[in-house]
Amino acid sequence: MKSEKLKGNLDMLLLAVLAAGPGHGYSIITRLRDRSSGSFDLPEGTVYPALHRLETAGLLDSAWDVVAGRRRRLYRLTAAGEEHLAREAREWRAFSGSVSLVLGS
């Protein structure tokens, strides 16, 4: 997938990944790649500014923890993040359905 398209929807995708449970940066990227069957393979560093931005917006919360003997920053969805994700997902499905209808005709 074109990286521009991916970046345009990165916030929603990160929220969706974290809806399944908290995770640190590397695990979020791995889950994003796995859940997209390898389609969403962007430079891994680009995820961090997005995570920080979402945290600043109050959609994510983070805390330092030790996982597998290494200090990591764990991100989790906030209540506001859950609401935001639900709204974004609705809008995306509606948009995607409309695009599919047009393409299908």
Added chain:
Amino acid sequence: MTDQAPANEAGGPVEDYLDQLLLSLSGPPRYVRHTLAEIEAHLHDAVADELTAGRTQADAEQAAVARIGAVRAVTGHPALFTRPSAAVLRRTALAGSLIGGVALVAYAFSAVISVGLAALRGAEFVSAPFPPGSYTSADCARWLAGDAATHSCITAMTRDHVGDIVLQGIAAGLFGLLALLAFWLMRQRWQDRGTLTALPVGSAEAVGAILALLVAAVGVGTAVDLETVGRGLGAGQPIAIALAALCAAAFFAVRLYRGVRTTRWIAPA
């Protein structure tokens, strides 16, 4: 004390990336510390995955850095600073010792020429005497005490100055030889292509030749001025420096020619 740096200071793609990131991150100190720790953990995870996939440590680090992308991916802007590579530092040390060594030896050579000119045209031609009133009778007495062959204060003074030029030349020559010895030793030690090609081939020689030609031009200009305005008093030393600088320029030019001619034998690193 050991010759080898500790493993965590030895460098490598991951350490270099983190250095670059640290220098490029801006914002509150806590944000900088947290982001750096976060990216470091990420890179260690990525390296561990690459090692599990069968890569060597060096390849695993290279792959992890490639995967995370440029520093701008993390910071949102291009890297502000980059640390010069060890190869560039080594190549710069080689260039500096070569140029400095040749310059000092050339100065020593100019002292030899000055002595020759003083013998031919007198010490006043090499070193202009101080203007009357700028020295005391005690100075005269000291100069005369050091030169039993003359009763002239001016002659004793200028001969003393030529003696100073000789002493400076000897010191410069010794330091120059030490610098060239250092160059030779470093050149023997650093034979890798990374160092040899860190700077353009012949760059040190080109810089040396240009500097030497500039010194020669200034020397000639000063000598002409002293010949026409100052009746030649003191013109000898700038002439000697100009001649020595021309020799240094010729030396650098020959090295530059040889270096460029053999460039095709050095493949890029």
